Amino acid sequence: MKQFKVGVQLYSVRGDMEKDMEATLAKVAAMGYEYVEFAGYFGRTSAEIKALLDKYGLKCISVHQGLEFFDEDPQVGIDFLKGFGVKFVVIPWFDKAKLADDAVWAEVAAKWNAMAALLAKNGMKLLYHNHDFEFTTRFADGSCIHDRIFRDVKGIDPQFDTCWVHYAGIDPTLKLKEYAGRVEVVHLKDFVCKNLGAGPVYALIDTEGKAQKGASQADTGFDYRPLGMGIQDMPAILAACEAAGTEYVIVEQDESSDRPPMEAIAISRQYLASLGL
Numbered sequence: 001m002k003q004f005k006v007g008v009q010l011y012s013v014r015g016d017m018e019k020d021m022e023a024t025l026a027k028v029a030a031m032g033y034e035y036v037e038f039a040g041y042f043g044r045t046s047a048e049i050k051a052l053l054d055k056y057g058l059k060c061i062s063v064h065q066g067l068e069f070f071d072e073d074p075q076v077g078i079d080f081l082k083g084f085g086v087k088f089v090v091i092p093w094f095d096k097a098k099l100a101d102d103a104v105w106a107e108v109a110a111k112w113n114a115m116a117a118l119l120a121k122n123g124m125k126l127l128y129h130n131h132d133f134e135f136t137t138r139f140a141d142g143s144c145i146h147d148r149i150f151r152d153v154k155g156i157d158p159q160f161d162t163c164w165v166h167y168a169g170i171d172p173t174l175k176l177k178e179y180a181g182r183v184e185v186v187h188l189k190d191f192v193c194k195n196l197g198a199g200p201v202y203a204l205i206d207t208e209g210k211a212q213k214g215a216s217q218a219d220t221g222f223d224y225r226p227l228g229m230g231i232q233d234m235p236a237i238l239a240a241c242e243a244a245g246t247e248y249v250i251v252e253q254d255e256s257s258d259r260p261p262m263e264a265i266a267i268s269r270q271y272l273a274s275l276g277l
Contacts (some may be wrong), residue, residue: 002242007035009252029056039064041101046083110151115156127159132168163189173240180244190230194221211216228271
């Protein structure tokens, strides 16, 4: 198997990061993670983040970052991220209504195209991280929101969240194959579920800043699991990543219902090690 560069999305341990970023990064490094993906900076400066990463031998390859971060002065935002080595800026989620509305989408696509071009000039790349609705919301011509994004925005590539692709009812290996050559960073996420595609099982924020109510756990039987403890065929996914040219695999577990989040990501790292990574 290819020796992927293994990282963890720090959103998985966001409570620990908020309490003590340095101690959390130290533990992550001790688990065997070499790369991290940030989702929030907890008041730290770019230089402070860089110093902590260097201290524990970690590299930040990517961040989940809403593009409003760049609104006031795009270059200031870019320089902040460049300061601790970010290569990929990932749009973590976007309002489904705006993605599905033709007129609004035209404005969004124009903004994303401009941002992708600016990032490229600075040696960075724009990615989009999916949930399930990008595949389940379809237009009259049969295309879906995910198709629209990668048709209309130049210079953007997917960061497939393999959990949400599967939850949408699609084999993640097929999407990896479809976008081969364009999937440098992939999210590995495991889960259990008795009813795929029953509606959002995560909290997304609507246009008024309120959490949208999704399907209940009772309806779906959905719960997050450390890698190797759910229904995902991780060896097949990793083989598809290798064929697609993926370089970085990022462990993410949004919630941990039965054990502390730090323990959950440690189990995931141990599982990948058992596969030779």
